[in-house]
Every structure is written in structure tokens, then in C-alpha cells.
Amino acid sequence: xxxxxxxxxxxxxxxxxxxxxxxxxxxxxxxxxxxxxxxxxxxxxxxxxxxxxxxxxxxxxxxxxxxxxxxxxxxxxxxxxxxxxxxxxxxxxxxxxxxxxxxxxxxxxxxxxxxxxxxxxxxxxxxxxxxxxxxxxxxxxxxxxxxxxxxxxxxxxxxxxxxxxxxxxxxxxxxxxxxxxxxxxxxxxxxxxxxxxxxxxxxxxxxxxxxxxxxxxxxxxxxxxxxxxxxxxxxxxxxxxxxxxxxxxxxxxxxxxxxxxxxxxxxxxxxxxxxxxxxxxxxxxxxxxxxxxxxxxxxxxxxxx
Amino acid sequence: xxxxxxxxxxxxxxxxxxxxxxxxxxxxxxxxxxxxxxxxxxxxxxxxxxxxxxxxxxxxxxxxxxxxxxxxxxxxxxxxxxxxxxxxxxxxxxxxxxxxxxxxxxxxxxxxxxxxxxxxxxxxxxxxxxxxxxxxxxxxxxxxxxxxxxxxxxxxxxxxxxxxxxxxxxxxxxxxxxxxxxxxxxxxxxxxxxxxxxxxxxxxxxxxxxxxxxxxxxxxxxxxxxxxxxxxxxxxxxxxxxxxxxxxxxxxxxxxxxxxxxxxxxxxxxxxxxxxxxxxxxxxxxxxxxxxxxxxxxxxxxxxx
Numbered sequence: 001x002x003x004x005x006x007x008x009x010x011x012x013x014x015x016x017x018x019x020x021x022x023x024x025x026x027x028x029x030x031x032x033x034x035x036x037x038x039x040x041x042x043x044x045x046x047x048x049x050x051x052x053x054x055x056x057x058x059x060x061x062x063x064x065x066x067x068x069x070x071x072x073x074x075x076x077x078x079x080x081x082x083x084x085x086x087x088x089x090x091x092x093x094x095x096x097x098x099x100x101x102x103x104x105x106x107x108x109x110x111x112x113x114x115x116x117x118x119x120x121x122x123x124x125x126x127x128x129x130x131x132x133x134x135x136x137x138x139x140x141x142x143x144x145x146x147x148x149x150x151x152x153x154x155x156x157x158x159x160x161x162x163x164x165x166x167x168x169x170x171x172x173x174x175x176x177x178x179x180x181x182x183x184x185x186x187x188x189x190x191x192x193x194x195x196x197x198x199x200x201x202x203x204x205x206x207x208x209x210x211x212x213x214x215x216x217x218x219x220x221x222x223x224x225x226x227x228x229x230x231x232x233x234x235x236x237x238x239x240x241x242x243x244x245x246x247x248x249x250x251x252x253x254x255x256x257x258x259x260x261x262x263x264x265x266x267x268x269x270x271x272x273x274x275x276x277x278x279x280x281x282x283x284x285x286x287x288x289x290x291x292x293x294x295x296x297x298x299x300x301x302x303x304x305x
Numbered sequence: 306x307x308x309x310x311x312x313x314x315x316x317x318x319x320x321x322x323x324x325x326x327x328x329x330x331x332x333x334x335x336x337x338x339x340x341x342x343x344x345x346x347x348x349x350x351x352x353x354x355x356x357x358x359x360x361x362x363x364x365x366x367x368x369x370x371x372x373x374x375x376x377x378x379x380x381x382x383x384x385x386x387x388x389x390x391x392x393x394x395x396x397x398x399x400x401x402x403x404x405x406x407x408x409x410x411x412x413x414x415x416x417x418x419x420x421x422x423x424x425x426x427x428x429x430x431x432x433x434x435x436x437x438x439x440x441x442x443x444x445x446x447x448x449x450x451x452x453x454x455x456x457x458x459x460x461x462x463x464x465x466x467x468x469x470x471x472x473x474x475x476x477x478x479x480x481x482x483x484x485x486x487x488x489x490x491x492x493x494x495x496x497x498x499x500x501x502x503x504x505x506x507x508x509x510x511x512x513x514x515x516x517x518x519x520x521x522x523x524x525x526x527x528x529x530x531x532x533x534x535x536x537x538x539x540x541x542x543x544x545x546x547x548x549x550x551x552x553x554x555x556x557x558x559x560x561x562x563x564x565x566x567x568x569x570x571x572x573x574x575x576x577x578x579x580x581x582x583x584x585x586x587x588x589x590x591x592x593x594x595x596x597x598x599x600x601x602x603x604x605x606x607x608x609x610x
Contacts, residue, residue: 144449159432
């Protein structure tokens with residue numbers, strides 16, 4: 001069933017922007033930059049082209065377009081979000097972390113290239129994200145001020161108050177005893193998933209020249225969408241099939257991770273998905289093109305039904 | 306013996322700038338940023354405050370000052386270079402990499418915090434470098450254009466054509482069969498050490514508004530200085546005492562790494578140190594304050610005698 005909102009073919013739009021991202025990734029990966037050693041490059045390209053929904057770069061394009069910018073102009077920034085996301089997956093999969101050997105239906109990076117190379121490939125993708133975002137946005141004639149703001153947001157979402165902090169909590173390294181399990185699982189979702197998703201939308205809006213009020217609404221939408229996405233992911237971890245979700249099923253459960261399903265039960269998690277999705281739609285109403293942003297929420301919810 | 310060049314007390318200057326850096330690092334580390342989990346922050350702070358020469362941030366300040374800028378203004382960028390350097394050391398020391406348990410005279414990060422946390426602390430420092438550099442430079446009223454250029458240089462030096470690429474070669478992951486050992490060791494030194502040192506000088510000069518010709522000379526000096534530094538380091542690995550160099554002696558040798566000493570012998574390495582130092586001084590002559598930049602070369606050479 002195609003999602004048509006007020007005559008707008010959202011599924012078609014999504015497919016088109018996803019193919020833009022895939023094409024841009026292919027262009028990037030097909031020519032190894034000068035001075036980059038070939039095996040390291042292979043390891044980076046392996047994970048970057050291993051598929052996935054390309055959610056973050058698509059959201060970056062969406063936000064830029066909703067605020068009136070030609071989407072292709074922010075592609076260097078959009079790809080940077082995918083690079084950061086990919087780097088975090090490579091490192092999360094390492095034996096000393098979640099020790100996963102399957103990701104997006106393929107052997108994980110360290111299974112193919114070894115632990116040390118996977119570590120380096122993650123580091124290299126992390127740094128390349130910043131390098132290529134700045135270089136590409138400068139080439140596309142954006143002002144240094146806008147570039148600085150968007151790249152700072154990306155860095156913040158990546159670092160200790162974002163993904164890295166979330167992973168440290170998710171691994172059980174942090175003393176969160178003062179928080180109940182319901183607050184803990186929400187805090188992990190916020191920093192591990194929400195912040196980067198919010199930042200990808202914010203980055204697109206920044207480059208389109210959105211003002212501070214608008215950016216605040218974009219972030220609100222992004223944080224709610226990101227949490228909803230994490231709840232949906234936790235539900236899929238127990239209800240999905242391996243060929244559908246492309247990674248080991250029941251893994252979170254087996255590792256005793258604090259997921260929404262573990263804390264609230266399957267039915268409880270579905271209710272939280274309803275709540276966070278509703279919250280995201282309230283924020284969407286404050287954005288330009290609310291139809292598009294609402295359709296994205298619906299799309300995400302349908303994954304779990 | 307104090308190094309006085311034309312009446313300029315270089316040792317005093319160096320000590321002063323090093324203490325600036327230490328003070329700024331202490332300020333940074335003493336207040337955990339909002340939303341950063343405490344154990345992750347402890348792991349980051351542990352390695353960031355574990356001592357070291359603070360060569361890269363000092364070079365960043367030096368270049369800024371030589372080109373007429375008040376040094377403290379570029380401190381956020383200077384600290385970013387130290388964060389990147391520290392992140393690379395934490396990851397290099399991991400068991401899957403060089404498996405080192407001693408660094409700067411203290412147990413390495415993973416020995417104290419475990420492998421997974423050390424991995425995360427490195428990632429977090431990497432991202433924090435970009436975040437705090439942009440945030441701090443914006444707060445110091447630099448233009449977005451200059452910030453973008455300096456941060457792009459930092460990212461390039463960190464990524465696959467810089468440190469990460471160098472480490473991949475150093476680990477023996479890359480097929481460098483077409484290059485003789487002398488070219489290989491130089492290529493590793495260039496990307497693993499030279500590029501970040503050059504970038505730290507370039508970053509300071511960029512923020513001071515140096516023009517493209519001047520930046521090219523700064524990079525030339527930095528690359529030569531970086532190579533000389535690596536040669537000196539290799540020499541110290543075999544001639545130094547553990548209490549002097551703060552890490553395991555003879556480790557490179559024991560691991561069969563392609564060092565300047567392994568390839569050229571101790572005497573040969575000393576000759577290459579003379580050559581690269583001479584090269585660095587030739588570049589120094591083209592910079593403002595050549596006395597200061599030459600004194601830095603001499604300082605570095607004295608480490609090995």
C-alpha cells in the first residue's frame with residue numbers, strides 16, 4: 001500500500017531520495033581518495049555499502065527540502081550522518097562490545113577484516129564524515145557559519161553526550177541506579193538513537209537557513225521520531241525474522257539488554273510506540289510540510305505491524 | 306642548558322605555552338559536560354590528563370602567535386589536536402592493535418577501564434575534538450570560513466589519509482610490496498605522525514589569517530618536523546630508558562615494526578634525523594619567527610642525544 005498524504009506520494013518520494021543517497025554513496029566509494037591505503041578503504045566501503053534504510057541521510061535531505069533548499073546540495077552532510085552511523089555499528093559489533101557477527105544480513109566488519117582493521121575502519125569513517133561534510137558543503141558554496149553549526153551538531157550527536165554516551169549506558173558501564181528501568185531505557189534511546197536522528201534533520205534545516213524557533217521544532221520532532229524508532233527496533237528484535245531485519249533476532253534479549261520490551265513487555269512497548277509517534281506528529285504539525293513528516297512517522301510504525 | 310636564540314628564551318616560551326595547555330585541559334576536565342555519563346568521562350579524562358609533551362597543541366599556539374594572533378584565542382583548536390592524538394593512542398594500545406599496557410608511565414586506558422570502555426573513550430574524544438573546537442572557536446568570534454578550514458584540516462589528518470591510514474600501514478595490513486623498506490617507513494611516518502603535526506601548525510596559522518603561500522610553507526615545515534620527530538622517537542625506542550620515555554622500551558623492535566632504526570640501523574637513523582631536521586630548518590627560514598621554529602627543531606633533536 002502506498003502512503004499518499006493529501007495527494008503526495010510519500011513512498012515514491014522516499015524511494016527517490018534513498019536512491020539519491022545510494023548513488024552518492026556509490027560515487028564516493030568508487031574512487032579511493034589519494035593517499036588512502038587500499039585495504040583500509042575496502043573495509044570502510046564494505047560496511048558503508050552493506051545496505052540499510054539510509055534513514056539518517058534521507059531525513060537530512062527531507063528537512064533541507066521542507067525548508068526550501070534543493071536536496072542534492074546538502075548531500076555531503078547527509079552522507080556524513082550515514083558514515084557516523086556506520087562507524088558506530090562497526091564498533092558496536094566488535095567482540096569487546098556486543099560481539100555480533102551478522103549485520104544487515106552480512107558478516108560484520110571484524111569477521112571479514114579482523115578486529116584491528118574494523119576498529120580502524122570505524123575511526124576512519126568517523127573522521128571522514130567531518131572531512132567530507134565540510135569539504136563538500138564548502139564546494140557547494142554554503143557559508144562557513146552554517147557549515148560550522150551543522151558540523152558541530154553532528155559532532156555533538158556522535159560524542160560523549162550522544163552515541164558514545166548512549167553506548168556506555170547500554171553496555172551497563174554507567175551507574176544509573178538512581179533512575180528506574182523505564183527512565184533508563186528512555187535515556188539510552190535518547191542518546192544512542194534520538195540525538196543523531198534529530199541532528200540529521202537539524203543539519204538539513206540549518207543548511208536551508210531555518211531560524212532558531214524552527215530548529216527547535218525540528219529537534220523536538222527528531223528526538224520523538226528517534227525514540228519511536230528505537231521502540232520499534234526493540235519490538236522487531238523479538239517479533240521480526242532474521243531475513244527481514246538483517247541481524248541476529250533476539251540478540252538484545254539474550255544479552256539481557258535493557259530494551260523497551262524487556263522493561264515494559266511487548267504490549268507496553270507497543271503503547272510507548274503509539275505515544276512517541278503521537279508526540280512526533282505533534283511536532284510535525286509545527287514544521288513546514290507536516291504531511292511529509294507525519295508520513296515518515298507512519299512509515300516507521302508500519303515496520304512493526 | 307637553556308636555548309636562547311637571538312635573545313629569545315625558547316625554553317621559557319615552551320614551558321609557558323605548555324602550562325597554558327595544561328591549565329586549559331584541567332579546566333576542561335574539571336567540569337563534566339551536561340548529559341555526558343560519568344564513567345565514560347572518567348575514562349576520557351584519565352588519558353587526556355596522563356601527561357605527555359603536549360607537542361601538538363603547543364605547535365598550534367606557536368603558529369598562531371608567529372602569525373600575529375593572541376595564542377589563547379586558538380586554545381579550543383589546540384586542545385582538539387591533543388584530544389585526537391590521545392584518542393589515537395588509546396586505540397593503538399588496545400589488545401587487538403599494539404597491545405601495550407604502559408603509556409606515559411601509567412597503565413593504558415583499557416588496563417584500567419576495560420577494552421570496551423577504552424574503545425568508547427577513544428571514539429568520544431575523537432568526536433569531542435570536533436565539537437569543542439568548533440564551539441570554542443565560534444565563542445572566540447572567528448569566522449565560520451576559518452573554522453571550517455582548520456577543522457577540515459584536523460579531520461583530514463585524523464582520517465584514512467592521515468593517522469588511520471598510517472596505523473593500517475604500520476600494522477602491516479597494507480600491501481606495500483612495491484615500495485622498498487626505506488620508502489615504507491617514511492610513508493608510515495608521514496601519515497601516522499607528520500600529517501597531524503603539520504595540521505596543528507596549519508590550524509594555528511589558518512586562524513591567524515595566513516595566506517595560501519604561507520600555509521604551504523607551514524605545512525612543509527610541519528611535515529619535515531613530524532618526520533624528524535618520528536625518527537627521534539624510533540631512536541629513543543632503542544636507546545631510551547623506560548622512566549624517560551614513559552612507555553615500554555624496545556617494544557617496536559620486539560613487535561618487528563618497520564622503524565627507522567630497524568631499516569637503517571641506529572647510525573643510519575641518526576643521519577636521517579640530521580637530514581629531516583635540516584629540511585625543517587630550511588622551511589623555518591620561510592616562516593615569520595624562524596628563530597622560534599628552528600629552536601623547536603633543535604629542542605626535538607636534543608631528546609635523542
